[in-house]
Amino acid sequence: MDDSRQSTPTGQSKTDALRELSTLADPARQSLYKAVSASDEPITRDAAATAAGISRTLAAYHLDLLVDAGLLGTTFARRDGAGGPGAGRPAKHYYRIQQERNVSVPPRNYELLADLLATAFDGDSDGVVHSALLQAADVEGRRFGAERPRQPAVPDPDASDGSTEEAEQGESDQGQLCELLEERGYEPMLESDGSIGLRNCPFHRLSRSHTDLVCGLNHALLSGVLEGRGDDSARAELCPREGRCCVVIRPES
Incomplete structure (x- = not known):
């Protein structure tokens, strides 16, 4: 798979940051940016358009504006398995630029x-x-969690087997937890084993130079969130992975 990604400048003025963030004011661009951000790999224009629910032509226009603003980067790649004569030109793919943007006045x-x-x-x-x-x-995490306490399961008197109901309750609870984490600056994702992984670290820049500190704080904070909402704090585990927050929240055993 061919892969050549554009580089982006590391310096950023307040004017640049305002311009970049103002680009996201458009709802279509917000949807496209979220679609690209939610993917582990660069995605095509067609995939982004489908996820955002807009036409391919409109998606192309808005995606290129996001690239111009420095919010997205591009790479060119052929479909998996395609190569040699007749494979066609590599398609443009989009990925999120990992750069923090803060504006204050x-x-x-x-x-x-x-x-x-x-x-x-x-x-x-x-x-x-x-x-x-x-x-x-830990104290701050428990305060966060207490704002969104875990909802107890309500048994269905007509259900003959509670296993399906318990599974649905677990999925609902994980969904509520994901919403809480999103409000606190995380980007949660449900993984295939039922765990909640985190696509980002809210303290990303600091984590590069003070990894042990940031990972410890994330773990204490998320353990506190679980405890504060009446959950098992041990579900939050340190599990460092490339391109992810160092903490994973495991499903209930």
């Missing part, structure tokens, strides 16, 4: 504050700061 430098706190954490030889940070993350 007047400007604020919270990233610097985060870096300073993380550096202080690195110098914590006796573990006091570490313990305090994990405790704070």
Whole structure:
């Protein structure tokens, strides 16, 4: 599979960030951006159009605007298995640019504050700061979870077998948990084994230079979310994977 991705600049002014984010004001572009973001691999124009529920021509126009704004990148690839004479030209595929965009008026430098706190954490030889940070993350997570408590299953008196009902209740509960996580800046996805994986880390930039700190905080925060909503906190497991948040929320056993 041919693959050549466009590079993107790392520097970004406030004007650039405003321009990029304003591009997402259009509903069609929002839908296309979400469709591309939800895919693990670059997707074609046709696939994005289908996911967004718009025509291919309209999708092409809006996708290219998102590329021009620096929100999406492109790569060219042939269909899997296609090659040699007659295979046709490689098709354009789209993927999300992994770059944070923050705009505040007047400007604020919270990233610097985060870096300073993380550096202080690195110098914590006796573990006091570490313990305090994990405790704070757990408390905040429990507060999040308490806002959306787990709903108890309501038995169906006419059902002869409760196994199907229990499975449906579990799926509904996972869906409610995904909604809560989305509100808190995560991008949850239900995986084939019933686990909830997270496509992103809300602290992505900091995680590259302070991985242990960020992974520990994510784990404490998400464990607290589960506990706060009356769930089993042990379902949140550290499971580092490339291109994913380091925490996975396992289904109930």
